[in-house]
Amino acid sequence: MSNPFLDIIILGTLHGTTTALLAMGFSLVYGVGGILNQSHGVVYTFMGLMVFEILHTYFFGIASYFFVAVLIALAINLVIMAISYFGLIKKVQDNMINVLIITLAIAIVLEQLSAMLFGESHINLVRIYDIFTDLEGEMHIGDLAVNTQLVFAFIVALITIIITIVAIKKLKIGQSIRAVSQDREAAELMGINSNKILFITIAISVVLLAVAVAVYLPNRSFTYQYGMHYLINAFAIVVIGGLGSLLGSVVGAYILAFASETFFQFIGLAFVSYLVPVVTIIIVLLIRPQGIFGKKEDEGH
């Protein structure tokens, strides 16, 4: 008989670290440009479907080409985001409602495109133990049997998160990103090209999503319709941690993951875990709208 609390801690840590990948980019883009990217979740599923399609059409489903497929999908999506940023979002950046509408429209276009190109069937991506055939599907931590893919995802996600946070703290480009997110006008006066920085931030968020596609998405079957669900997940995490705060989104991811696991352990209904992010958003926003690490909002962002 395994200890439920231990299970919650182990599974919560594993899931929390990996879902942080989803939220960090979302939070970063909001912090730097004030853009609440509605297409974030859809880009995630779009990339996942694309990886599946590339792998099966051009590499005949050979699992070892999986990461090549991820790289190709990442490149294509970076181009799409570049076009939509420089062609559309940049022009309406100052009007919050138009930004919301245009990112929403991009989300709808991508969602409908993925429905058209990849169909509506549920898709399972290649798992890590399909690539390295000597691995087994399950690992044991204490008494608990854990999916190997999840452990792999945890390790990769942890490394990625640490690299991202350190890069934003130490690198020159990271300092520019922080400068723009603190005060855009002052940063521009110091000679920083805020549009370039904002695009780099969007690119970082897409790269983080690609990492998540490679390691986290294989855990579950998905269709093109899951995009909004992932958006809500990312938003819940970011709301708990505070929009625009990287550390906040990591902490938020843990809180949400622990909450979901607790509910799942003690109530057991699958749909409850769907509801946890939604209910969390509502509760947190009504009690402390700026989140744990967020700045108190005065006017706009």
Next chain:
Amino acid sequence: MNKIKRLFVIELPKNISSTKDKILSFKGGLTIFSLAIVALLPTLFNFFTDTPKGLATYLDFFLYAMIIGIFGASWDLLAGITGLFSLGHSVFFGLAAYFLAIGTVYWGVSSFVMTILSASIVVLIGAAIGWMCLRLKGPYLALTLLAMSILLFHLFNEPSLTKWFYGESGITDVPRLFERDILIGVLFNFYSYFLIMIVSVSIMKIIAQSKFGTVLKAIRDDDTGAQASGINLSKYKVIVFAISCFFAGIAGALYAMNWTSAVPAYFQPSYSFLPIMMAAVGGLSTITGAVLGSFLYGIIRIIVIELKDVPAIKELPIVVDFLEIGPVLIFAIFLIIVIRFAPNGILNPAIEKLRLTWELVKGN
């Protein structure tokens, strides 16, 4: 209460001649002309089919456009006029649809009464949600409402809660406003929806142009300034939430009636995006723009459906695939183009262009 009543006082025309002037003015004439075209649609589509059922299938596209037009206008009142961007308007749409279905199927209340009743229940819910969300601004409000709609979708879609929320298949066999087996029923159905649309959209337009609407615009443009000049922000926001929810509820009830069912899919985000797309294409804060947008969408849908039956196109599987989900995709691309090149929508520029052309024709 008296204060609120005074807000809604509309400046009625001083005498008949000013009403006549309004109708004879370019905008008034154009409105009457477009309404007349819509009113003549059943005659037009009667040439394409022989049976009342066939006519009804064609008119369904326009009924859809009318309902989504009301829905879009109600969203526009909230987002375009007041600046409260809602990404979860399907909450009110879906709830009203369910209330109507419960009322008409299980309690046997008449459809007309139940439409008003379900919209009124949704008003209470909307006012409560609006009151809860008072502290939230901009994107926070938008995504909280989106979260609420997803919450309701999962509640209503959950098989283990069928007892309370009617499960995945929802409530079917909701009676129509008029049965459509005979031509008269089809026509009554069409014209009653048409009338409801005109009345609802006019009321919203009047609200937007009244003193109340001016206050709402002040809140949208500068809420600190509005508060400083003695406007009670909370009161106005809750009231506008309630009004918007009433019309969203009317739209939801009409939708459930015409498609004879209330299903969990009504809560899906895609139903929240519909009004946004319509209002954004037509033009934010114009109210009537949403109706223009939804009729454009209806026309795109008809063209797509008709194209699918063309034999030459049937042999191209890619085109058929595209047409299957085409309307939303086409409309979303159209929306992107509109926002990119005409951020204020197409209604006002189109009227301006038409007026210039008309004056050229008249020879002034």
